Amino acid sequence: MVKKTKSGFKKNTDSVSNAFSRSGMSMQEVESKLVDHGIQPSLQRIKLAQYLLGKADHPTAEQIYTWAQKELGKISLATVYNTLSTFIECGLIQEFKFPHLDQVIYDCRMDHHFHFVDTKSQRLHDVDSGSLRVQLKLPKKFLVEKFDIVFKGVIED
Amino acid sequence: MVKKTKSGFKKNTDSVSNAFSRSGMSMQEVESKLVDHGIQPSLQRIKLAQYLLGKADHPTAEQIYTWAQKELGKISLATVYNTLSTFIECGLIQEFKFPHLDQVIYDCRMDHHFHFVDTKSQRLHDVDSGSLRVQLKLPKKFLVEKFDIVFKGVIED
């Protein structure tokens, strides 16, 4: 269970506290963000959030795990999945499942948006929902509430 | 390997030959269709094709297996998967993967079309590609080759 806490909550983050200073948010910024979302900022959660929010681009659990192992030396795969579930539950990230991939991808963008799959690099690019218009003619008894759309193609040059 | 054959190829289909006379194609029609696609019409393949082409509606492998067990008494799950692969390879059916389902669904419609998921019944409805228009504004280096789209909603009444 993730619970809000009042007091400071100091952990032994010293050994890795500046590993990420060059990109994304600092440890302190990430920690604040976690607390804002009602998540207790353990070392593992801070590091994973730092990766997810600042450095990664639509990573899979496997990529997150691999990065975290390099960064923390030792972390359980179960912790990665537990933490991802917690982050999703608390609205810090969202997950996407795509027909072309048998792994879930995690996304720090929380707005409604879509994706373009570069079939050369297999990399995902965000597509703002404003850049898309969909017109659909169906019998009126079909009440569309949402849709998922994934574009596939290549990127020139 | 699926190979075309010239000669007649009679099998012991007598015990089940009229189980499907009331809906979809007859055994003979299905058999012709298989042969047309270069598929040797074994009993298992005929029955599975009869289900897929005439009776089923976007079934999963599990549903196909369950139906086939009732129909044939005994069939291996491996045969179901092997046969589905063969049918896909030969252009008799296509498969779809959806983000909301952890199982593949098989579709006898071979034209380009989309799907509407009724969130009440979880049933899929076909959406003709002509009933949809998508306008996308992306930087010109993104060359879109195709897109997958799935609509979710409910059906009134």
Next chain:
DNA sequence: TTTTACTTTTAGAATGATTCTAATATTTTA
């Protein structure tokens, strides 16, 4: 017809992403 080659079916093992379990470690609260 017998032999041989090929194809199909099969049971069960393997795979791989994710979830679960149940024990241990850490942190908070009393």
Next chain:
DNA sequence: TAAAATATTAGAATCATTCTAAAAGTAAAA
């Protein structure tokens, strides 16, 4: 400090699908 709550962990379990290797069926060759 003691007790309660929460977080992390290793490894087992799950489940759709694929793989393996043997048995069964069918066709073509001899």
